[in-house]
Structures are given as structure tokens and as C-alpha cells.
Amino acid sequence: MRKTLVVLAALAATATGLAGCSSGSDGGPGPAGSSGxxxxxxxxxxxxxxxxxxxxxxxxxxxxxxxxxxxxxxxxxxxxxxxxxxxxxxxxxxxxxxxxxxxxxxxxxxxxxxxxxxxxxxxxx
Ligand SMILES: [Cu+2]
Known part of the structure; x- marks a missing residue:
């Protein structure tokens, strides 16, 4: 019981981390690539x-x-x-x-x- 809760919490944390990462990088490449x-x-x-x-x-x-x-x-x-x-x-x-x-x-x-x-x-x- 306790172990299941820990795994779910870890998965939730991972999913949140990935979503935050990908949304952050979407805005990045445009301005950087065109600066030249x-x-x-x-x-x-x-x-x-x-x-x-x-x-x-x-x-x-x-x-x-x-x-x-x-x-x-x-x-x-x-x-x-x-x-x-x-x-x-x-x-x-x-x-x-x-x-x-x-x-x-x-x-x-x-x-x-x-x-x-x-x-x-x-x-x-
Ligand atoms: Cu025309």
C-alpha cells in the first residue's frame, strides 16, 4: 500500500517535470536562431x-x-x-x-x- 503511493508520487513528479521542460524550450529556439x-x-x-x-x-x-x-x-x-x-x-x-x-x-x-x-x-x- 505504502509502496504504491510512493511510485505514483514519483510518476506524477516526473510527468510534471517533463511538461515544464518542453513548454520552456518551445519559446527558446526562435529568437536564438534568428539573432544573426x-x-x-x-x-x-x-x-x-x-x-x-x-x-x-x-x-x-x-x-x-x-x-x-x-x-x-x-x-x-x-x-x-x-x-x-x-x-x-x-x-x-x-x-x-x-x-x-x-x-x-x-x-x-x-x-x-x-x-x-x-x-x-x-x-x-
Ligand atoms: Cu496579387
Whole structure:
């Protein structure tokens, strides 16, 4: 009788310890793993002669951190960002820089609708 109680108490203590450990480590890796980039993402975009570079690349980004679009274009236009809410970014002919922030994690397509092309897919986490 007494022995059974001791075993149950030990099991309960072990279970509690494991739960506390795993919940503690969930929050850890994110900030630590991303510290090298300082949270900022830069995408260099070239639009020339009806083609766009890059074209459908995956780019890692972070929720709430700046995503800088460095745009070189041979015409003015508009970039459509399929975030929630969606964003439209006007750019002039020539070189320009635009900064986005994405508020929710997920895959966000960044498109040039005039060319009907996906420029990058932001993998936001
Ligand atoms: Cu779009």
C-alpha cells in the first residue's frame, strides 16, 4: 500500500517535470536562431524588359520585422503583397526602396500583376 503511493508520487513528479521542460524550450529556439540576421530581410528585385528577378524564390522573413524591397525597374509599376491585410506597393521607374512589415506568420506571395509573376514568396515565421 505504502509502496504504491510512493511510485505514483514519483510518476506524477516526473510527468510534471517533463511538461515544464518542453513548454520552456518551445519559446527558446526562435529568437536564438534568428539573432544573426537582426530580423531584417532585404530582397533585391530587378524588373526589366518584361521580366522580373528573382522569380518565385523562397525568402525567410520574421513577423513584425522590416522586409526591405530594393527595386530596380525600367518602368513604374505596382507590387502586390498577399499578406493579411494585403498590401500594394507602388514603385517608380529607376531605383527605389520600399519597406514592408508582415503581421502574421505564413507564406506571403509578392507579385507583379502587370507581368503576372510571383517575385518572391516570403516565408514569415
Ligand atoms: Cu496579387
Amino acid at each position: 540576421t537582426a530580423g531584417r530581410t532585404t530582397v533585391h528585385i530587378t524588373i526589366e524588359g518584361g521580366t522580373v528577378t528573382p522569380h518565385g524564390d523562397r525568402v525567410d522573413a520574421e513577423v513584425g520585422k522590416p522586409v526591405v524591397l530594393h527595386i530596380e525597374a525600367d518602368r513604374s509599376g505596382e507590387i502586390h503583397v498577399h499578406s493579411t491585410p494585403e498590401q500594394h506597393v507602388d514603385f517608380p521607374e529607376g531605383t527605389s526602396t520600399r519597406t514592408l512589415t508582415i503581421d502574421k506568420p505564413g507564406i506571403v506571395d509578392v507579385e507583379d500583376h502587370a507581368l503576372d509573376k510571383v517575385i518572391v514568396q516570403l516565408q514569415v515565421s
